Amino acid sequence: MGVEKIHVSGTKKGDIMLYALSTCQWCRKTRELLNELKVDYHYIDVDLVTGDDQKQLIEEIKKFNPACSFPTMVIDEKDSIVGFDEDKIRKKFE
Amino acid sequence: MEKGKIDRLFNKLDRDAESTGYHLNPDTPFTRSLVKGLIVNQERYGYQACPCRLASGNQEEDLDIICPCDYRDPDLDRYGTCYCSLYVDEEILKGKKKVKAIPERRDKQQEKNPAPASSGLGYPVWRCRVCGYLCARDNPPGVCPVCKAKKERFEVFVEK
Numbered sequence: 001m002g003v004e005k006i007h008v009s010g011t012k013k014g015d016i017m018l019y020a021l022s023t024c025q026w027c028r029k030t031r032e033l034l035n036e037l038k039v040d041y042h043y044i045d046v047d048l049v050t051g052d053d054q055k056q057l058i059e060e061i062k063k064f065n066p067a068c069s070f071p072t073m074v075i076d077e078k079d080s081i082v083g084f085d086e087d088k089i090r091k092k093f094e
Numbered sequence: 095m096e097k098g099k100i101d102r103l104f105n106k107l108d109r110d111a112e113s114t115g116y117h118l119n120p121d122t123p124f125t126r127s128l129v130k131g132l133i134v135n136q137e138r139y140g141y142q143a144c145p146c147r148l149a150s151g152n153q154e155e156d157l158d159i160i161c162p163c164d165y166r167d168p169d170l171d172r173y174g175t176c177y178c179s180l181y182v183d184e185e186i187l188k189g190k191k192k193v194k195a196i197p198e199r200r201d202k203q204q205e206k207n208p209a210p211a212s213s214g215l216g217y218p219v220w221r222c223r224v225c226g227y228l229c230a231r232d233n234p235p236g237v238c239p240v241c242k243a244k245k246e247r248f249e250v251f252v253e254k
Contacts, residue, residue: 023131023145025124025178026195047138047148058148069198070146084195 003053005042008035013093016041019061019072022048026084027071033086037093046070095130104129107180114225114241116162116170117187119179128180132161146178147200157223157246158200164223164247165199172196209250221251 005017008031018034020027022045034041046057058068064080065072073081073089081088104126108118119125131145143149144159158164166176173196174183185191212218217230225241234248 021146021148023128023134025127025131026146028127029195067198067200068148070148083197 003044003049003057005044007042008040010034010038010040012040014076017074018043019057019070019074020045021070024070029086030071030073030084030089033084033089034093037090039093095133099133100126100130103133110242111181116166116181116241117184119175119182119193120187120189121193125180128178131178144178145180147198160247162224162241162243163200167225169196169199209253212253215252215254218250218254219252220248223247223249 016034016039018027018030018041020031020043027045031043044057046054046061049057060074061068061072064074065082067082069082071082071084075081075092081092104118107129110116111118119128128145132142135141135143135145135149139149139151139153139156141149141153141156142161143156144161144163147159147163149156149159153160161178162181163177166181169176170181170183173194174186174191175181175193175196177196177198177200179193179195182193186193209218215230217232219228219230220234221228222234222238222241222243224243224247225238227238227240228251229235234245236245237243238247
């Protein structure tokens, strides 16, 4: 069930899910920052998913970010960081 | 992707921008990646949807996010950059200010304002949603003479 998310290993700082777009440079920067911070996370490029699977992902995102903009990072299924907010991301994981 | 393809669109966008008072982001690798995203979207959806927004695949629904998007001007005014940061203002171009990610302005729920009824001008007034260019004629021009946006980006601003 559902779409397989890509795992990037690192230091576990919670259950981190990054919803991204393959063409979005702010999404790329967000991933680069998570890599730099060596954080363990999962991500998915929503634009590469089609049909009902994509619809399901959009619903997942909207629970935390009704505008469904990218990137949306969900932490432990409760907090979220919308957009490439470098200060906020560093503060959270450094 | 073939490098020449990115070069061609990059050069075209740069020329168009500079000749119409806009500027591409001076961070060339970043900008080229966005241009590549535009080509990917052109091939995937048939139109150059914003690389930083999820396109629906339905052009009609996505007219507002076809690059340059309807939100470029207000975002340039407010933040000095458009949403994906393909376009920036002069301060950022000259390195006086850094580009930062900005919040999403698009609101899909928002209703469009109906065009005001006319005062008998004899012609409807068309407005380019990308740059605000106005013209009074029976139909919108094929391309906006100011920003080169296509015909479908025009809306009736004042009814005939």
